[in-house]
Amino acid sequence: xxxxxxxxxxxxxxxxxxxxxxxxxxxxxxxxxxxxxxxxxxxxxxxxxxxxxxxxxxxxxxxxxxxxxxxxxxxxxxxxxxxxxxxxxxxxxxxxxxxxxxxxxxxxxxxxxxxxxxxxxxxxxxxxxxxxxxxxxxxxxxxxxxxxxxxxxxxxxxxxxxxxxxxxxxxxxxxxxxxxxxxxxxxxxxxxxxxxxxxxxxxxxxxxxxxxxxxxxxxxxxxxxxxxxxxxxxxxxxxxxxxxxxxxxxxxxxxxxxxxxxxxxxxxxxxxxxxxxxxxxxxxxxxxxxxxxxxxxxxxxxxxxxxxxxxxxxxxxxxxxxxxxxxxxxxxxxxxxxxxxxxxxxxxxxxxxxxxxxxxxxxxxxxxxxxxxxxxxxxxxxxxxxxxxxxxxxxxxxxxxxxxxxxxxxxxxxxxxxxxxxxxxxxxxxxxxxxxxxxxxxxxxxxxxxxxxxxxxxxxxxxxxxxxxxxxxxxxxxxxxxxxxxxxxxxxxxxxx
Ligand SMILES: *Cc1c(COP(=O)(O)O)cnc(C)c1O
Numbered sequence: 014x015x016x017x018x019x020x021x022x023x024x025x026x027x028x029x030x031x032x033x034x035x036x037x038x039x040x041x042x043x044x045x046x047x048x049x050x051x052x053x054x055x056x057x058x059x060x061x062x063x064x065x066x067x068x069x070x071x072x073x074x075x076x077x078x079x080x081x082x083x084x085x086x087x088x089x090x091x092x093x094x095x096x097x098x099x100x101x102x103x104x105x106x107x108x109x110x111x112x113x114x115x116x117x118x119x120x121x122x123x124x125x126x127x128x129x130x131x132x133x134x135x136x137x138x139x140x141x142x143x144x145x146x147x148x149x150x151x152x153x154x155x156x157x158x159x160x161x162x163x164x165x166x167x168x169x170x171x172x173x174x175x176x177x178x179x180x181x182x183x184x185x186x187x188x189x190x191x192x193x194x195x196x197x198x199x200x201x202x203x204x205x206x207x208x209x210x211x212x213x214x215x216x217x218x219x220x221x222x223x224x225x226x227x228x229x230x231x232x233x234x235x236x237x238x239x240x241x242x243x244x245x246x247x248x249x250x251x252x253x254x255x256x257x258x259x260x261x262x263x264x265x266x267x268x269x270x271x272x273x274x275x276x277x278x279x280x281x282x283x284x285x286x287x288x289x290x291x292x293x294x295x296x297x298x299x300x301x302x303x304x305x306x307x308x309x310x311x312x313x314x315x316x317x318x319x320x321x322x323x324x325x326x327x328x329x330x331x332x333x334x335x336x337x338x339x340x341x342x343x344x345x346x347x348x349x350x351x352x353x354x355x356x357x358x359x360x361x362x363x364x365x366x367x368x369x370x371x372x373x374x375x376x377x378x379x380x381x382x383x384x385x386x387x388x389x390x391x392x393x394x395x396x397x398x399x400x401x402x403x404x405x406x407x408x409x410x411x412x413x414x415x416x417x418x419x420x421x422x423x424x425x426x427x428x429x430x431x432x433x434x435x436x437x438x439x440x441x442x443x444x445x446x447x448x449x450x451x452x453x454x455x456x457x458x459x460x461x462x463x464x465x466x467x468x469x470x471x472x473x474x475x476x477x478x479x480x481x482x483x484x485x486x487x488x489x490x491x492x493x494x495x496x497x498x499x500x501x502x503x504x505x506x507x508x509x510x
Contacts, residue, residue, distance in 0.1 A: 014028065014045065014046070014047070014049065014074075014075065014076075014077040015027065015045075015046045016028060016030075016031040016043040016044060016045055016046060016245065017043070017044060017046050017353075018037035018039065018041035018042065018043060018044075018355070019037075019041040019042045019043075019044055019344050019345060019347075019348040019355065019358050020037065020039050020040055020041030020042075020355055020358055020359050020362065021037065021039050021041055021355055022353055022355040024037060024041075025046070026043065027078045027144070028075060028076040028077065028078050028079065028140070028245070029076075029078050029079070029139075029140035029141075029143045029144045030140075030144045031043035031245045031246075032133075032136055032137055032140040032141075032144075032238075032244060032245055032246035033137065033140045033141045033143075033144040033145055033150075033238055034144075034238065035221075035237070035238040035239030035240075035241075035243065035244045036218075036221060036222070036239055036243055036244075038222070040218075040222055040362070041344075041355070041358070042243050042245075042341070042342070042344055042345050042348075043245045044245075044345050044348055044349070045075060048291060048294045048295060049074035049075065049295060050295055050296045051074075051256070051295050051296045051297065052296065053270060053271070055070075056256075056259065056260065056263070056270070056296075056297070057263075057270065058070075059256065059257075059260045060260045060263050060264050062260075064092060064101055064102035064103065064253075064254075064257055065088055065089065065092050065093060065102075067253060067256060067257045067260065068088045068092065068132075068250070068253045068257075069084055069085065069088050071249075071252060071253045071256055072084055072087075072088065072249060072250070072253070074295075075249050075252075076136070076249070078143070079136075079139065079140075083139050086135065086139070087132060087135035087136055087139060088132065088135075090135050091131040091132035091135055091250075092131065092132070096120060096121055096131060097119045097120050097121075097127075098119050098478070098479070099116070099119040101261070102119065102128075102254075102257075103115060103116060103117050103119070103128065103254045103257060103258070104116050104119070104261075105258060105261050105262070105265070105435070106408065106438075108402070108406050108408055108418070108436070109406070110267075111431055111432075111433050111434060112421065112433075112434050112436060113258075113262070113267070113433070113434070113435050113436065114408065114410075114414070114435075114436050114438045115254065115258050115435050115436065115437050115438060116438045117254060117437060117438060117439055118411075118438060118439060118440050118441045118444075120163075121166050121480050122159070122162045122163045122166050122192065122480060123440060123441035123443065123444050123478050123480060123481055124158075124159035124162070124163060124334070124439060124440045124441070124444060125159075125285065125437065125438075125439040125440065126159045126160050126162075126163035126164070127163050127166075127167075128250055128251060128253075128254060129163075129242075129246075129247045129248070129250040129251055130160070130163040130164050130166070130167040130240060130247070131163075131166075131167050132246075132250045133164075133167060133240055133244070133246045133247055133250070134167045134168050134171045134174065136246040136249075137150060137152075137174070137238060137246055138150075138171060138172065138173065138174065140246070141173070141238070145236055147234070148231075148234060148235060148236040149173050149174065149175065149234055149235050149236075150173060150174045150175070150235075150236060150237075150238045151174075151175050151176075151177065151230065151235050151236065151237050151238070151508065152164065152168055152174060152175065152176040152177065152237075152238055152239065152240045153177055153179075153217050153220065153221060153237055153239065153504065154176065154177065154178045154179065154217070154239075154240050154241060155179050155180075155210065155213035155214040155216070155217040155241060156178055156179070156180045156185075156193075156210070156213070157180075157181070157184060157185070157210040157281065157333055157334045157335075157336060157337060158180065158184070158185035158186060158189035158333050158334050159189065159334045159439075159440065159444075160240070160241065160242075160334075161178040161179075161180050161189075161193050161203070162189065162192040162193050162196070164176060164178065164240040165178055165193065165196045165198070165201050165203070166196075167240075168198075168200070168201070168240070169196065169197060169198030169200065169201055170198045170199055170200060171200070174200060175200045175201075175202070175235075175508065176198075176200060176201050176202070176240070177201075177202040177203075177204070177504060177507050177508070178193060178201075178202070178203045178204070179204050179205075179206050179213045179216075179217065179495075179500060179503075180193060180203070180204075180205055180206070180213065181205070181206060181208060181209050181210050181212070181213055182205035182206060182207055182494050183329070184209055184210055184329060184333055184336060185333055186333060186444060186445055186447070187447070187462040188443070188444050188445070188446065188462050188466075188481065188484075189333075189444065191462065191484055191487075191489075192481075192484060193491070194489045194490060194491045194492065195484060195487035195488060195489055195490060196490065196491070197487075197490075202491070202507035202508075203490075203491035204491065204493050204494070204495050204500075204503050204507070205493065205494040205495070206494065206495050206496070206497060206500065207494060207495070207496050207497065208496075208497045209327055209329075209336070210336060210337055211323075211327070211337065211338050211339050212497050213497075213500075214241070214337075214339065214341070215339070216497055216500045217241070217500070220237075220500060220501050220504060221237050221239065223501075226501065226504075229505075229510065230508075230510070233508070233510045235508065235510070241282075241341070242282050242283075242284030242285075242341065242342055243341050243342070247284065248284055248287065248288055248291070248342070248345075251284065251285060251288030252288045252291045252292050252295070254288075255276065255288060255289045255292035255297060255299070255435075256292050256295070256297055258274070258435045259274055259292075259297050259298070259299075262274060262433060262435070267433055268433050271298055272298065272433070273298045273299065273300035273432050273433075274298065274299060274300065274432065274433050274434065274435055275299070275300045275301045275302075275303060275430065275432045275433070275434040275435070276289045276299055276301075276302050276303065276434070276435050276437070277303040277305055277417045277418075277420060277421045277424075277434060277435070277436045277437065278302070278303070278304060278305060278417060278437045279305045279306075279332065279335055279413040279414060279416045279417040279437065279439055280304045280305060280306060280312055280335065280340070281334055281335040281336070281337040281340065282337055282340050282341050282342055283304075283312065283340040283341070283342035283343045283346070284341075284342045285437060285439070286302055286304055287342045287343075287345055287346055289302050290302055290346060290384065293384070294349075300430075300432045301384070301385065301386045301424075301430065301432070302384055302385050302386070303385070303386045303387070303388070303420060303421065303424055303434075304316055304385055304386070304387040304388075305387075305388060305389070305390070305416050305417040305419075305420035305421070306335065306387070306388070306389040306390075306416070306420075307328070307330045307331075307332045307335050307336070307389060307390065307391075307392075307395065307416050308328040308330055308389065308391050308392065309327065309328055309330070309335065309336050309337060309338055310389035311323055311325065311338050311340070312340055312343075312387060313387045313388060313389040315343075315387075316381055316385050316386075316387035317387055318378075319372055319373045319375075319377070319378035319381070320370065320371070320372040320373075321343070321361075321365065321370055321371055321372075321373075322369065322370035323338040323339055323365070323369045323370065324368075324369045324370060325338070330392060330395075330412075331392055331395060331396070331412040331445065331448040332395065332412040332413045332415075332416055332445075334413055334439070334440070335413060335416065339365070344358060344361075344362060347361060347373065347377065350377045350380045350381065351373075351374070351377055357374075361373065386424055386428075387420075388420035388423050388424060389416075389420065390416050390419040390420060390423075394419055395412055395415045395416055395419060395452075396412075396415075396448065396451065396452035397452070398410070398415040398416075398418050398419040398422075399411075399412070399415045399442075399448075399449055399452035399453065400452050400453055402415065402418055403452075403453055403473070409442045409449070409453075409473055409475055410438065410442060411438070411439070411440040411441060411442040411444060411445050411449060412440075412445045412448050412449065413439045413440050413445075414436070414437075414438040414439055414440065415452075417436050417437060417438075417439075418436060421434060421436055441478050441481070442469070442475075443466050443469065443470075443477050443478055443481050444481070446462065446465040446466045446468075446469045447462070447465050449469060450465060450468060450469050450472065453469075453472065453473065454472060463484075463485050466481065466482075
């Protein structure tokens with residue numbers, strides 16, 4: 014099994030090379046040359062397995078240059094022990110007979126990024142021993158909040174790696190900020206930037222692909238890799254939980270073999286929903302992939318009209334991890350849907366960086382409509398949805414999950430499609446306690462973040478997740494703020510080169 018680049022189809026690399034390099038040198042993203050398939054017998058076999066066993070089976074199909082022992086080591090390390098506070102790792106909860114919430118936030122940082130970022134350091138260190146044995150890996154992350162913390166936690170004190178995280182100074186929740194600024198570990202660095210997430214991400218991408226920077230690192234025995242969802246090693250673990258959710262639906266009797274499930278995903282960078290698309294291509298019977306956005310609804314417009322246009326107002330919302338106007342992983346989808354037309358992808362991506370927009374061909378749009386539905390919701394209805402879901406279904410959703418629930422409710426009402434649906438729940442409500450309290454009780458008291466979490470716990474009779482409760486006693490280690498233009502220097506400073 015080999016990987017190629019969305020912008021240069023002539024390239025052919027192994028899984029280890031794709032994961033070690035993160036992004037292809039001409040700026041394209043690595044994609045599998047062929048998507049492996051699961052038969053009905055494979056799916057039936059997986060029904061009786063644990064999450065860890067399912068993960069090993071799926072990953073073995075994609076990471077063919079990893080030995081069985083290596084995969085065992087990686088997967089056991091990521092999901093074993095007490096790292097996740099659910100035995101099922103990603104449990105399904107009933108909202109109704111037809112709607113199930115897939116809880117992806119039961120890991121050490123209480124957001125779905127843990128699903129991938131607990132595994133990625135294992136994959137990356139295993140892969141880089143083969144693909145770049147003489148280099149220490151530098152992970153550069155731009156984060157809208159949750160990736161940064163999950164990556165820091167995944168990579169902290171991992172041998173032969175360093176990790177640097179940039180976050181928008183005013184674009185993350187107080188809890189997210191505290192999670193990052195108190196991060197422990199000898200090989201970590203954290204810096205706020207004056208700009209939004211897209212600024213941070215564009216700048217990281219530029220530093221990442223700059224030859225001069227790469228040379229300077231190389232002279233110091235270092236090389237960049239990426240923990241952003243552009244890295245294939247971030248995407249592949251996410252395919253697992255959609256396959257696993259289908260098995261759990263079969264196991265519980267909610268569906269029969271071959272029945273479809275729809276999937277709703279609160280979307281930002283398009284990584285999570287793209288993983289569900291790969292699961293569908295593998296043979297998991299997925300009906301519609303429903304893309305849920307907040308007021309930054311660039312994807313809603315794109316998936317319904319075929320025109321991607323980032324020239325619009327950027328909103329800072331109560332669901333900050335979805336405040337994104339450039340969804341990097343869309344490039345992978347377009348590559349597959351265009352019949353692997355790398356010239357076309359170069360044309361679209363050049364237009365995106367030059368004019369901020371592009372329009373896909375009619376046949377791509379048709380394939381999009383066959384597979385995807387899309388909707389968005391504004392701030393007020395996100396908060397109303399948290400309240401009504403709590404009162405009517407006794408389920409406390411965070412601000413991102415609520416966007417997905419609202420878009421699902423709208424979709425069902427509009428289309429009458431009553432296929433069993435898996436709604437991805439991407440964060441603990443305690444990560445966004447202030448907004449969640451305001452939603453449930455009408456207003457949020459003016460108190461520090463921790464008291465907010467305590468009030469939420471009292472009011473709803475739910476427990477503060479242990480990793481968040483523990484933050485209270487941690488020391489703030491990182492306080493610097495950088496301008497966008499100074500990020501490159503900031504990287505050198507943090508690396509001490
Ligand atoms: C990252 C994140 C998202 C968006 O996921 P993408 O893979 O970027 O589409 C949604 N919700 C939460 C809580 C997140 O952390």
